[in-house]
Amino acid sequence: xxxxxxxxxxxxxxxxxxxxxxxxxxxxxxxxxxxxxxxxxxxxxxxxxxxxxxxxxxxxxxxxxxxxxxxxxxxxxxxxxxxxxxxxxxxxxxxxxxxxxxxxxxxxxxxxxxxxxxxxxxxxxxxxxxxxxxxxxxxxxxxxxxxxxxxxxxxxxxxxxxxxxxxxxxxxxxxxxxxxxxxxxxxxxxxxxxxxxxxxxxxxxxxxxxxxx
Numbered sequence: 001x002x003x004x005x006x007x008x009x010x011x012x013x014x015x016x017x018x019x020x021x022x023x024x025x026x027x028x029x030x031x032x033x034x035x036x037x038x039x040x041x042x043x044x045x046x047x048x049x050x051x052x053x054x055x056x057x058x059x060x061x062x063x064x065x066x067x068x069x070x071x072x073x074x075x076x077x078x079x080x081x082x083x084x085x086x087x088x089x090x091x092x093x094x095x096x097x098x099x100x101x102x103x104x105x106x107x108x109x110x111x112x113x114x115x116x117x118x119x120x121x122x123x124x125x126x127x128x129x130x131x132x133x134x135x136x137x138x139x140x141x142x143x144x145x146x147x148x149x150x151x152x153x154x155x156x157x158x159x160x161x162x163x164x165x166x167x168x169x170x171x172x173x174x175x176x177x178x179x180x181x182x183x184x185x186x187x188x189x190x191x192x193x194x195x196x197x198x199x200x201x202x203x204x205x206x207x208x209x210x211x212x213x
Contacts, residue, residue, distance in 0.1 A: 090125070093190050096148070097129075104141035106133030107180075110171060114187070126189040130170055132162060135181050150190065157186040 094111060101108040110130040117124040131138065138159075145152055160167030162176040165183040 093125075093150075096150070097145070097152075097188065100144045100148070101131065101141055104133070104144055105137040106131050106141050107174075109174060121193065123192045124189055125192060126187050128185065129188050130168075130172075130183070130185045132165075132174065132176055132183045133180050138182050138184055145188075153189040155187045155189065157184065159184045 098108055108129060108131050110128070112128040114126040114128060117126075131141065133141070142154060145154065158168040160170070160183050162180050162183055165173055168183045168185045170183050170185055
């Protein structure tokens with residue numbers, strides 16, 4: 001076979017071109033093809049991200065509206081938790097009733113816890129209570145309780161004079177002040193929300209707390 005230098009000029013150029021084509025093909029299949037595939041994958045990922053950003057961009061004008069709705073829902077949840085707390089804040093309940101009694105000018109004499117009743121979504125916590133005071137102050141007390149945020153249902157109300165407290169089935173007789181004219185006994189029921197569990201669901205029939213009276 002003739003040496004490269006012995007070939008004519010046209011053949012030499014042909015050999016150079018052929019060698020270049022072989023090298024180029026080898027580089028393409030070993031280096032460039034892999035890089036091209038990586039570039040294509042990166043471009044595809046970029047297009048997906050741009051498309052996702054464009055979709056999210058359409059929500060930008062609604063962002064303030066969504067934030068306002070979230071704030072309103074949070075406020076509503078806080079109000080509902082005050083109306084029906086999610087734990088048995090017995091001390092807070094008794095303090096609240098005592099405060100309203102003091103503001104109304106009557107004496108709350110007794111709290112007696114009764115059996116707790118668990119319903120599907122809430123728990124009833126009733127107390128037998130006894131009070132005495134002036135007649136209109138007693139009316140003011142029940143009016144104040146009816147306007148509290150927290151749901152408190154008053155039932156089994158019995159009223160008698162301080163001269164005959166047994167007429168209201170009062171448990172004890174006290175040394176009443178001269179301006180006190182009535183004795184009242186009643187059941188005050190408050191409510192607590194709880195998580196829905198199989199045991200809670202089977203404890204009672206579905207229902208909602210009774211309205212205030």
